[in-house]
Amino acid sequence: MAKGAFFNVPLHGHVNATLPVVRELVDRGEDITYYLTESFRPQVERAGARFHRYESTLEGGPNAGSALILPARMPGESRQVLAQLLEAVRAERPDYIVYDPMCLWAWMLGQILRIPAITFRPTMAVDVRSGQFAAFLKSRSAAFAGPMQQAGKELAELMREHGLPPMDLLGMLGQAEPLNLVCVPRSFQMGGDTFDERFLFVGPSIRPRGDAGDFPFEHLAGGPALYISLGTIFNNWPEFYRMCFEAFGGTRWRVVLATGHAVNAAELGPIPGNFLVRPSVPQLEVLERTDVFLTHGGANSLMESFAHGVPVVVIPQMAEQPLNARRVAELGLGLALEKETVTVEQLRQSVDRVSNEPGFREKALAMQRDVQVSGGYLRAADAILEFRARKAA
Structure with a gap:
């Protein structure tokens, strides 16, 4: 039985995609330890891995979970997490590590302890040489120039302390290992044909979660279904939810609205009869019944x-989502709106257009086929085991 170690940042969007892979590796006999913060213990243990806790600067405080400036926070986070985990990982002596590219400290652990490493990217891979990527990263850096400058100094000092070669923050985002698993199909990846054999585009890592509970799916019957969600981090936007009430209340749409836990639905005002509003919903099962998301x-x-x-x-x-939105529009998979200027009428017209023009559904079904042939968590697990076998040979 080989030992594997997974390292991640405490953000659901980064963790969730890894869990089906962890479950599959455990089912195939691998001994997996997952290093994360305490709030993720239940999910990790349900996936069958041994849980090892660390304390993070990304949880608690005014900027907790802020992916807007996550790269700038990595040097300070890495200093704290390395102090907690270096000797524990050294004693554990895993045969390989799998880490999220935002975990600078995990890359450092692999370098310091000379452990074969794999990156696991829940988003598109980053090519800092690409014009579109470079322009986007430059604009994000400029928006947080002060924190990025300070983080660059901290990063240089941290590298020197551990005897590692210099690295800049943008280089960190594009760091590649001999195997890099990417959770989008190559057809969705921006510049997908430019990535070499080190990058394996396995598509989304989706496994039934069995968390539907008593969700009233009958609400979605009797009309086209619209699902609305702003994710798990930046969802405290009551004005947007009220705009949705105005745009779609009393219409043909059967609407499921997930607000997240920062918003009290009772404070949003009267909820239209064709809306079901909850803090969270079983997203996979809702999407099975959805016409537009x-x-x-x-x-x-x-x-x-x-x-x-x-x-x-x-x-x-936030973060890479503007790039994702641009890619969606480029591929005809839907429409992209601007948060700062969105209106009730834009919401109504955009959803109706995506629903009524068959080209959007056709492109989404074509991408569905690409997702299916990419292999998902099964192909990712295969690749990890093949990588481990090569390194052991």
Whole structure:
């Protein structure tokens, strides 16, 4: 039995895609330890891995979970997490590690301890040489110039302390290992044909979660179904939810609206009769019954939507979501709106257009086929085991 270690940042969008792979590896006899914060213990243990806790600077405090400036926070996070985990991982002596590219500290652990490493990317892979990627990263860096400059100094000092070669923050985002698993189909990846054999585009890592509970799916019967969700982080936007009430209340749409836990639905005002409003919903099962998904454009949500052949309207909120929205529009998988300027009429017209023009559904169904042939968590598990076998030979 070989030992594997998974490392991740405490963000649901980064963790969720790894769990089906972990479950599959455990089922095939691998001994997996997952290093995460305490709030993720139940999910990790349900996946069959041994849980090892660490304390994170990303949980608690005014910027907790802020993916807007996550790269700038990685040097400080890495200093804290390395101090907690270096000797524990050294004693564990895993045969391989799998880490999210945002885990700078995990890359450092692999380098310091000379452990074969694999990246696991829940989003599109980053090519800092690409014009579109470079322009996007430059604009994000400029928006947080002060924190990025300070983080660059901290990163240089951290690398020196551990005897590692210099690395800049943008280089960190594009860091590649001998095997890099990417949770989008190559056809969705921006510049997909430019990535070499080190990159395996396995598509979304989706396994039935069995968490539907007593959700009233009958609400979606009797009309076209619209699902609305802004994800798990930046969803505290009451004004948007009220706009949705105005745009779709009393219409033909059967609407499921997931608000997240930061918003009290009782404070949103009267809820239209054709709406079902909950803090969270069983997303996979809802998407099975959905005609259009109005989403923030997180990679997991988009891939789950396309896995069910559902076209989208995207209102990006943060991080890489504007790039995802751009890619959706380029491929004809849906429409993209701007958060700062969105109106009730835009919401209504965009959802109706995506519903009524067959081209959007046709493109989503074509992407569904690409998702299916990419292999998902099964192909990812195969690749990890093949990688481990090569390294052991």
